[in-house]
Amino acid sequence: MTIGLVDCNSFYCSCERVFKPETRGRPIIVLSNNDGCAIAFSREAKAIGFGQMCEPFFETEERIKKHKVVVFSSNYTLYDDMSKRVMTLLKNYTPELEVYSVDEAFLSLDGYDHFDLVEYGKKIRKDILKITGIPVGVGISKTKVLSKIANKLSKKSKGVWVMNTDKEIDEALKNYPVRDIWGIGSASARKLNLLGITTAYEFKMYKNENLIQKMLTKTGREVQEELRGVRCLEMEEVEAKVNIANTRSFGKDTYSKRELQEAIATFATKCAEKLRYQDSVCYGLSVFVHTNAFKEIEQYYGSGSFVFGSGTSDTIKIIKAAWHVLDQIYRPGFGYKKGGVILNHIVSKNENQLNLFNQDPSDNEKLSNVIDLINNRYGPRTIKSAACGINHAWKLRADYITKRYTTNWNEILTV
DNA sequence: TCTGGGGTCCTAGGACCC
DNA sequence: TCTGGGGTCCTAGGACCC
Numbered sequence: 001m002t003i004g005l006v007d008c009n010s011f012y013c014s015c016e017r018v019f020k021p022e023t024r025g026r027p028i029i030v031l032s033n034n035d036g037c038a039i040a041f042s043r044e045a046k047a048i049g050f051g052q053m054c055e056p057f058f059e060t061e062e063r064i065k066k067h068k069v070v071v072f073s074s075n076y077t078l079y080d081d082m083s084k085r086v087m088t089l090l091k092n093y094t095p096e097l098e099v100y101s102v103d104e105a106f107l108s109l110d111g112y113d114h115f116d117l118v119e120y121g122k123k124i125r126k127d128i129l130k131i132t133g134i135p136v137g138v139g140i141s142k143t144k145v146l147s148k149i150a151n152k153l154s155k156k157s158k159g160v161w162v163m164n165t166d167k168e169i170d171e172a173l174k175n176y177p178v179r180d181i182w183g184i185g186s187a188s189a190r191k192l193n194l195l196g197i198t199t200a201y202e203f204k205m206y207k208n209e210n211l212i213q214k215m216l217t218k219t220g221r222e223v224q225e226e227l228r229g230v231r232c233l234e235m236e237e238v239e240a241k242v243n244i245a246n247t248r249s250f251g252k253d254t255y256s257k258r259e260l261q262e263a264i265a266t267f268a269t270k271c272a273e274k275l276r277y278q279d280s281v282c283y284g285l286s287v288f289v290h291t292n293a294f295k296e297i298e299q300y301y302g303s304g305s306f307v308f309g310s311g312t313s314d315t316i317k318i319i320k321a322a323w324h325v326l327d328q329i330y331r332p333g334f335g336y337k338k339g340g341v342i343l344n345h346i347v348s349k350n351e352n353q354l355n356l357f358n359q360d361p362s363d364n365e366k367l368s369n370v371i372d373l374i375n376n377r378y379g380p381r382t383i384k385s386a387a388c389g390i391n392h393a394w395k396l397r398a399d400y401i402t403k404r405y406t407t408n409w410n411e412i413l414t415v
Numbered sequence: 416t417c418t419g420g421g422g423t424c425c426t427a428g429g430a431c432c433c
Numbered sequence: 434t435c436t437g438g439g440g441t442c443c444t445a446g447g448a449c450c451c
Contacts, residue, residue: 032437058435101433185431
């Protein structure tokens with residue numbers, strides 16, 4: 001019974017660093033969409049006091065200058081591609097890989113007990129670094145929750161941490177704050193503190209399981225069992241998404257309905273592409289727009305939803321529905337700062353039920369598929385609905401964006 | 416005065432994650 | 434001037450059914 005967790009160190013920063021080797025050893029931060037706030041920090045940046053998730057960028061500019069921090073806008077095209085490379089390599093080290101997020105994956109290592117797991121972890125690290133340029137940490141233990149902890153401890157040693165005996169595990173848990181356990185957030189940590197529990201070890205040993213179930217629900221109870229080495233969270237197949245969203249802050253306050261329509265159409269298009277990519281259809285969507293919550297002005301938050309007669313993944317249909325909702329929620333006079341489209345009630349294309357009373361033949365699957373093909377070959381948005389507009393006055397800021405070195409021939413690295 | 420019992424389905428909201 | 438985005442799971446409670 002062994003599970004490994006491989007996690008890329010400061011992933012976004014590391015991706016940028018691969019193509020800018022001159023930034024080695026220098027503090028790096030990566031900004032969120034719209035250059036709004038800091039979301040990723042290199043080790044050097046953490047060492048000089050950065051690291052607070054979502055700290056507003058403009059409030060840190062002084063410190064950034066002072067420490068000569070290298071700043072990047074986020075470049076998700078690059079990060080996604082680098083992520084795929086890392087994950088593809090990781091498949092070589094396990095019969096079963098669960099990609100948990102863009103920068104981490106669980107490896108089933110059942111039956112590897114006779115291996116020298118520390119050496120195995122070191123090999124994984126070395127190979128990934130050599131081939132992709134991304135440094136990773138490897139944690140190995142009995143359950144997912146424990147391997148998460150092992151992974152965190154790996155960052156403070158040489159990148160690999162294995163704990164498989166009860167002694168090794170208890171020793172680690174005694175110094176591990178309950179708040180830092182995977183699955184225990186601030187609300188649960190507060191409740192556990194009330195019971196006098198502050199370390200992972202105390203949580204593991206706490207005997208009143210019924211109370212834990214009551215206070216932290218099933219989720220919290222499973223975490224407790226996992227700390228005890230009992231597997232509750234299995235390796236999972238990566239399943240199709242149940243909700244698909246595309247939401248953005250606008251670069252400026254937006255008053256014009258026309259501009260909102262363009263933004264909403266763009267979000268809807270993006271959602272529909274993701275939907276088709278996973279061979280699904282949706283039965284409903286919701287749309288929201290709201291004013292700038294940070295300003296002391298009259299606020300308005302509008303949202304509404306739409307239900308389709310039968311499942312669809314047709315971009316045109318989805319845009320029309322989203323606009324219909326926008327018509328209902330738009331109030332003139334407000335400066336909108338944020339908006340989004342969320343698709344829900346998603347099922348596999350094969351399970352789509354046609355509606356007896358509403359057999360809509362306009363669902364143009366072929367058209368959407370051809371558009372996808374063209375956009376895949378010639379670049380995103382080569383062809384799009386005119387509804388999305390051209391100028392994108394609402395567009396976000398990205399003043400420090402790097403090139404798409406690995407996915408676009410025109411932006412390939414020059415040496 | 417007193418008001419059954421056993422279900423299912425859906426949704427909103429909380430909590431958590433990266 | 435400026436404040437991110439995209440997900441999952443669980444539970445309680447309402448609506449509804451027989």
